[in-house]
Amino acid sequence: MENTPTLLTNRLILRQFVREDLPALFSILSDPEVNTFLPWFTHQSMEETLSFLQTNFLETYSLPLGYRYAICLKEDHIPIGYINISPNESHDLGYGIHRNFWHQGIATEAGKCLLDHIQKVKTIPFITATHDRKNPNSGKVMQNLGMHYCYSYQEQWQPKNIPVIFRMYQMNLDGNVHKIYSQYWDQYPIHFIETDL
Template sequence: MENHNTPTLETERLILRKFTENDIEALFDIYKDEEVNTFLPWFPLKSLEEAEKFFKDKYIEAYKQSKGYKYAFCLKADNIPIGYVNVSIEENHDLGYGLRKEFWHKGMVTEACRAVVKQVKKDGFLYITATHDINNPRSGEVMKQLGMSYKYTFEEQWQPKDIRVTFRMYQLNFDGQNVRVYKEYWNKYAVHFIESDI
């Protein structure tokens, strides 16, 4: 069986590739920043040891699968990871991303995501979804730039942080079936609604 796990991609400014053992320090730089990780499910990493464990648990395991999209993205100049893009191979096909603060507001997340979205479409995905905390509207702007459209809002008691979060769910269908809406979060969480002014 052909391995479709995180094929290397290139954009104008970036290389997207797998994280490797040599990237632990760069991975730590991305995941240790409190501001970067405010709207992410995990707590900021506190040490290189934690970063190493995180790499093994989140990335090494995923790279053993036959298919996957867990990318480090790096500037072409030095090939050092400054952020990540993931698309889940679970049914939600959830798109997630993070970027070191000093590279914010340069369009890099959108550039990296576009490349990954193109790849999953090519590989036969029918759609992707993405969610963002309503207190993080910039993330929603990335979703809109990718052509995703708002579907609904839901409240979740978020783990492991154990905080109440209101999420907006966006979706992009690749096959023109625009009535398709991924309903799992809507069905799972008691508080859900559609905002009229998004």
């Protein structure tokens, strides 16, 4: 079974990245504002983005599980962002959107489409997602997707090597409403539950 089938929404096409998407991906990853709350440093060259494209997208499509998509508008098929679910045990949802398309519901629309697909094929029992506490807009996307806040923790974030307080959200897809992914809670000594969200 293809692990990244093309998906459609009213405005968007979610598809596999191809090498020809390099300029569009560089435009996203080279923007300092877009990358403020992302784990990697702002890209400085096409070569850097090509390596990222190959490692994080092109070479993953042969793996048995994991969803890594280019988010494109239907009218031109050019990537304006990306969305993925990691194949590891956290099933972490991640996304990034070109700054020109912020505040238009793109991440939520793409996320709902991907979650609908996953619930149909029943390959993943739950998903998690984390966001920097200083970036509440990302948390709003998680809430709009129906995810629920579980806890917060402080991590010395790499490769930027800065302390970040993350909020962890989760959605259970297998009917087990009480399951909470606890690895971050167990791994990081500074952890707590915020009650004023």
